[in-house]
Amino acid sequence: MANDTPLILQVDDEEDILAVSKLALEAVGGLRIVQCSSGAEALQSAPRENPDLFLVDVMMPHMDGIETLRRLRSIEGFENTPAIFMTAKATAQDREILMRSGAEAVITKPFDPLTVASDIVAIWAASRQSQPGEATEA
Amino acid sequence: MGTIAAPLVLGEEERLRPPSTDILIRHMRDYSQVGIDLVGQRQLIFIFAAALAGFYYDLRLAVTLLVMIGFSELFDLWVFRKVIRSEATDTAAAHRHLALLCIGTVISSSVIVTYAVGIAILQGPTTHFLPLFFLFAASLFAAMNNHQLLPVLFIRLAMYGTAFLFIPIRDVVITQAPIRSELWAQLFTSVFVLFFVVDCSRIYLRFYRSQILQFQALQKEHELSRAAYKAKTEFVSTMSHELRTPLTAIKASIELLDAGKLGDLPAQAKLAVGLAQKNSDRLLNLITEILDLQSVETNVMQFDIARIDILDAIRDAVTEIEPYSQRLSVDFDVSLPSEPIYVKADRKRLIQVFSNIASNASKFSPPGSTVRIRVDTDGDRVAVKFIDQGIGLTEADHRKVFDPFTQVDSSDTRKIGGAGLGMSISKRIMDALEGTISYQRNSDIGTTFFVTFPRWDAARPS
Numbered sequence: 001m002a003n004d005t006p007l008i009l010q011v012d013d014e015e016d017i018l019a020v021s022k023l024a025l026e027a028v029g030g031l032r033i034v035q036c037s038s039g040a041e042a043l044q045s046a047p048r049e050n051p052d053l054f055l056v057d058v059m060m061p062h063m064d065g066i067e068t069l070r071r072l073r074s075i076e077g078f079e080n081t082p083a084i085f086m087t088a089k090a091t092a093q094d095r096e097i098l099m100r101s102g103a104e105a106v107i108t109k110p111f112d113p114l115t116v117a118s119d120i121v122a123i124w125a126a127s128r129q130s131q132p133g134e135a136t137e138a
Numbered sequence: 139m140g141t142i143a144a145p146l147v148l149g150e151e152e153r154l155r156p157p158s159t160d161i162l163i164r165h166m167r168d169y170s171q172v173g174i175d176l177v178g179q180r181q182l183i184f185i186f187a188a189a190l191a192g193f194y195y196d197l198r199l200a201v202t203l204l205v206m207i208g209f210s211e212l213f214d215l216w217v218f219r220k221v222i223r224s225e226a227t228d229t230a231a232a233h234r235h236l237a238l239l240c241i242g243t244v245i246s247s248s249v250i251v252t253y254a255v256g257i258a259i260l261q262g263p264t265t266h267f268l269p270l271f272f273l274f275a276a277s278l279f280a281a282m283n284n285h286q287l288l289p290v291l292f293i294r295l296a297m298y299g300t301a302f303l304f305i306p307i308r309d310v311v312i313t314q315a316p317i318r319s320e321l322w323a324q325l326f327t328s329v330f331v332l333f334f335v336v337d338c339s340r341i342y343l344r345f346y347r348s349q350i351l352q353f354q355a356l357q358k359e360h361e362l363s364r365a366a367y368k369a370k371t372e373f374v375s376t377m378s379h380e381l382r383t384p385l386t387a388i389k390a391s392i393e394l395l396d397a398g399k400l401g402d403l404p405a406q407a408k409l410a411v412g413l414a415q416k417n418s419d420r421l422l423n424l425i426t427e428i429l430d431l432q433s434v435e436t437n438v439m440q441f442d443i444a445r446i447d448i449l450d451a452i453r454d455a456v457t458e459i460e461p462y463s464q465r466l467s468v469d470f471d472v473s474l475p476s477e478p479i480y481v482k483a484d485r486k487r488l489i490q491v492f493s494n495i496a497s498n499a500s501k502f503s504p505p506g507s508t509v510r511i512r513v514d515t516d517g518d519r520v521a522v523k524f525i526d527q528g529i530g531l532t533e534a535d536h537r538k539v540f541d542p543f544t545q546v547d548s549s550d551t552r553k554i555g556g557a558g559l560g561m562s563i564s565k566r567i568m569d570a571l572e573g574t575i576s577y578q579r580n581s582d583i584g585t586t587f588f589v590t591f592p593r594w595d596a597a598r599p600s
Contacts, residue, residue: 016387024390028399059379088382092440109386110422113394 006052006124008033011042011068012086013060020113021055029117039063043071046078053124054083058098066101073102082127084120086111159229161350166235169286170218176283177215183279184211187253187272194268195260203253210246217242236289243290247297250276254301263309263321270328273302277335285342295339299332371436378429385425389418427559431542434566441484441570445594448481448488448520449474452511455492462497467505470496474513479520480594487567491575494560495524495587502528503584518593527584531577539577540565 008025010033012018018035025031034049036042039060054072058065069083085098088109098106105123107116184207192200217238224235254269261269280294306325315321394400395411403411433439456470463470481488499509507527514521531539542562568575573591580586 014383014387017383020387020390020394023394023400028394088379088386109382110389111386113390114397114399 005031005121006082007049008053008055008120009042009046009049009051010035010055010057011037011039011060011065012057013037014057017057017109021116024111024113025117025120028113029120031117031120039065039068039071042068043075046072046075050077052081053120054081055120056083056085056103058085058087058089066098069102082124084123159227159232162232162236163227164350165286166221166232166239169239169284169290170221172283172286173214173218174222177211180211183275190268191253191257195257199253199256199260203249203256206249206252207246210242210249213245214242236287239287240289240293243284243293244297247294251297251301255305258305258308263313263315265320265324266305266309269305270302270324273298274331274335277302278338281335281339281342285339285346288343291339291343295336299336302328302332367436371432374428374432378425381425382422385418385422388414389422392418424559427563430563431559431566434563434570439487439567439570441487443482443484443571445480446483446485446488447478448483448522448591449478449513451483451485451488452492452513452522455489455496456511458489458493459496459500463500463509466500466503468500468503469508471508471510473511475515479513479515481520481573481591482594483571483573483591484567487571491564491567491589492522494564495575495589498561499524499526499528499585499587502526504528515593519590520593521588521590524587524589525580525584526586529585530579530583531585532579 008031010018010021010025012021012035015037018037022033022035025033034045034051036045040063042054042056054069056065056069056072060068063071065085065087069085073079073081073083082104083102085101085103085106086109087094087098087106095106104127107119184204188200188204188207191203217235221235221239224231226232250273254273258266258269277295277298280291280298284291284294303325306321306328309315309321310319310325313319313321392411392415395403396408396415430439452472452474456472460470496509496511503509503526509527510523510525512523512525514523540561542559565575568589571591573589575587575589577585577587
């Protein structure tokens with residue numbers, strides 16, 4: 001298993017966003033990605049797939065992004081998994097609220113499909129540096 | 139409670155309908171507050187009345203009544219305080235308070251009636267100047283100060299009215315006076331005055347009720363407009379989010395295609411993809427602008443204020459607009475002072491304003507012309523000037539320039555592009571940053587836009 005790129009768990013209720021993200025991250029960016037269309041699905045999927053990074057959409061019905069991340073992080077082994085929020089809400093206040101909810105970064109929609117893969121890898125690498133000695137694979 | 143513009147004429151139903159609990163509580167509060175406010179005035183009246191009665195008629199009666207009114211006042215004050223301090227809003231509590239207030243009213247009215255009737259009896263059948271006038275004064279006092287609570291007013295007027303009539307009737311009955319006697323004249327006068335006092339009270343009551351109704355109507359209107367405003371703000375915010383989501387899928391797909399990441403495209407496909415790319419960018423900018431306009435209009439736009447070198451901001455803005463102006467074959471001639479000039483502003487928004495003016499200047503300039511940018515300092519203000527050679531704008535165009543969505547020449551919209559929001563956002567940003575934005579037609583050709591700021595030293599808070 002390649003250890004220099006993260007296995008991404010993406011959560012988004014919009015099918016087309018998942019499809020276009022898959023294109024940008026997998027086909028073009030060469031990253032490995034597991035996708036879920038709800039917070040509940042993500043909570044089931046995470047222990048099975050063991051991702052290295054969470055990519056979470058904020059506006060979702062039933063369980064929003066912030067709640068989803070909170071619950072993911074409460075699963076054993078995922079307390080320190082880096083997370084990135086994706087959101088269409090673009091104001092500075094919204095960003096602030098999201099950053100305070102425990103994410104490493106916030107990506108606004110629309111995102112740049114040509115750079116998003118390398119951006120995510122950079123964020124993941126930076127977070128790894130601040131947590132040395134952490135086991136990345138079970 | 140403020141001045142009354144014009145009294146609402148209440149219909150019979152409205153006057154006789156019992157008030158709802160909230161209104162009742164409000165009435166009771168008002169009444170109790172007035173009661174507390176006038177306590178000094180009342181004591182003076184009682185002492186004066188007792189002094190007169192004691193000196194001219196009977197000292198024992200006067201002292202007894204003074205003591206009784208003392209107790210009555212203490213009871214009333216206790217009830218007033220209770221009503222004002224109470225936070226209860228249920229009907230049962232309100233009715234309990236009302237009962238207490240009525241009991242207090244009966245007690246104090248009884249003492250006053252005893253006073254008047256007592257003195258009248260001591261006087262014997264005659265003209266009863268003192269007691270009748272005191273009763274009349276007490277009734278007027280009640281009309282003026284008790285109109286907030288109908289039950290209380292009713293009790294007082296009923297008791298005073300009865301005493302007011304009892305005194306002359308008793309005289310007539312005791313003396314069996316013939317109709318031509320003055321004692322009968324006194325009786326008829328009492329009846330007439332009583333009608334007058336009741337009418338007075340009715341009018342005070344009506345005024346008071348209409349004031350309350352007007353106030354409530356205003357409050358309701360205020361609530362409605364606040365709700366509408368909130369709904370509008372939320373609508374724009376939600377729509378902006380809703381529009382960005384499909385746009386994300388569109389733009390990402392188009393950008394991947396355009397960059398050749400999904401395979402080679404034949405020439406015409408490339409053209410089509412380029413068009414789609416350009417226009418989805420336009421759409422995104424429009425959404426962002428609308429959100430900007432909304433947030434700056436409702437004062438929620440957040441500014442990151444710092445000490446900014448205005449010259450730096452100008453250079454960055456020009457760099458941003460240059461590709462656009464090159465496509466229109468318009469050049470920039472930027473001549474700036476060598477020393478930095480500082481202002482207090484939000485760097486990102488400042489660049490946004492400069493870019494907007496520079497891009498407008500390019501847009502409305504003929505191809506091959508030059509847009510000049512200069513900076514002037516005048517005492518504690520700095521002015522940035524954008525001088526173009528396009529259509530000269532006049533004073534009359536002011537509204538069109540700065541209002542959202544309008545362009546000076548709307549027939550040009552399709553050729554020149556843009557939604558016309560930029561200037562109105564820029565103006566509002568400048569207002570928020572305490573600067574000004576204005577323009578002037580040039581004497582030869584074109585327009586000069588001025589953006590002025592107080593300099594950092596002048597703007598620095600003490």
